[in-house]
Amino acid sequence: MAAVILAAVIGLAFWSNSLQKAQGATGDNTLNLANWGDYIDPALVKKFEKESGYHVNLETFDSNEAMYTKIQQGGTSYDLTVPSEYMVEKMARAKMLIPLDKSKLHGLNNYGSLYMNRSFDPGNKYSLPYFWGTLGIIYNDKFVSAEEVQHWNDLWSPKFKDNIMLIDSARDIMGFSLRSMGKSMNTTDPNTLALAKAKLDQMSPNVKAVVADEIKMYMAADESALAVDWSGEAADMMANNSHLRYVVPSEGSNLWFDNLVIPKTAKHFKAIYAFLNFITKPKNAAQNAEYVGYSTPNTAALKLLPKSVRNDKQFYPDADVIKKSEVYKDLSPKTVGLYNDLYLEFKMYRR
Structure with a gap:
């Protein structure tokens, strides 16, 4: 035993x-x-x-x-x-x-x-x-020149009607709207956030789709002239389409x-x-x-x-661009909820 x-x-x-x-x-x-x-x-x-x-x-x-x-x-x-x-x-x-x-x-x-x-x-x-890496603008040089997309505010141009794809990310999309207004991408003021959302609403005629990983496939297939996405994702797109370029707006962006x-x-x-x-x-x-x-x-x-x-400025931008860019802060649950709610309203009620 x-x-x-x-x-x-x-x-x-x-x-x-x-x-x-x-x-x-x-x-x-x-x-x-x-x-x-x-x-x-x-x-x-x-x-x-x-x-x-x-x-x-x-x-x-x-x-x-x-x-x-x-x-x-x-x-x-x-x-x-x-x-x-x-x-x-x-x-x-x-x-x-x-x-x-x-x-x-x-x-x-x-x-x-x-x-x-x-x-x-x-x-x-x-x-x-x-x-x-950074958050920036991917553009197709068959349809868009580099001079046309050097600033976040360029995305509001009527010439890009129904021709922009956005990565499905509340913090990033609200963030570049804030940056276009000269505000911090870590803004916590509800009134400022409401203004950033209202500005996004004004851009909605230009937005073809708000998508996740499939954005890479669409951009590689020339489905849209512009996209807002992260630099790493941009590198994947560019590997599959030689006409794609990436730019960090000169006023700065998110630095992750x-x-x-x-x-x-x-x-x-x-x-x-x-x-x-x-x-x-x-x-x-x-x-x-x-x-x-x-x-x-x-x-x-x-x-x-x-x-x-x-020497590739698309992925190693000049020091002054990096210095102008912001790292996301760990915001309170209440503020994160506000970002998410405003972003969801923008997505649901796009014109």
Whole structure:
């Protein structure tokens, strides 16, 4: 009987250990990374594993909110994750992040000063920049000249009637209307927000559709002359249509950042700092940028990219444009609700 019990205990322990390994939760030689889908070069992951001896368990998420909820509810064992700027601020406020130990980090001077010490994480207490980008205007040069779309207000021109597509995002669409009025994209004043919505209503005859991911397909197929979308999405469109161009209006726009942070669930700290130092190396960061196609904040890596990439003002705009642009703040639930309500009214009652 004792032998049977012992065998059962051993079997249960083996099963539990196997389950934990399958979930990526155990082992000192492990790094549990939660990232957006297809947001790191697989060859780099293999290179890191070979050089460091750590095994990477990679899990993907499709929204900041989904990642936040999963960590908040427990049951995860993430060592590193990649939230956007406003989510870094929210997670830090909720005490869901572990401060970076700067004494264990090498090559911090590889990151450009424009991308460090941002408002969502002063002094980079919790985060390192991973990729960055902007909100802007995609135009088809078969139908529109560059001179016609240098400002947000150009989108209200009658010449673009029924010819603009908008990404389905309350914060961004309300945001560029605010920016066109000379107001902050983080405005919380209800009266100013109402004016921004009223201005959007005036633009509605120009709006052909408000869409999500399919905007890339439509623009690649010459279905519309203009679109408002993020720089990363613009890069995908441009890869499928040589007539598409991207511009950040000269008065500035939204400047977004995705960032590496250590969540409170972290356990494998040697692996964490080994990876952070690995991805900070210019050669590795450059390889990652070439694979992902987004803008790198690693200015040492940027120098290793082809001249055609690093001099491309569409994705690496001048410093003055970046300085004029704003990072989204983590607004109160009440204000977020107001943005959403006004935006929904605009969508529902477009003329």
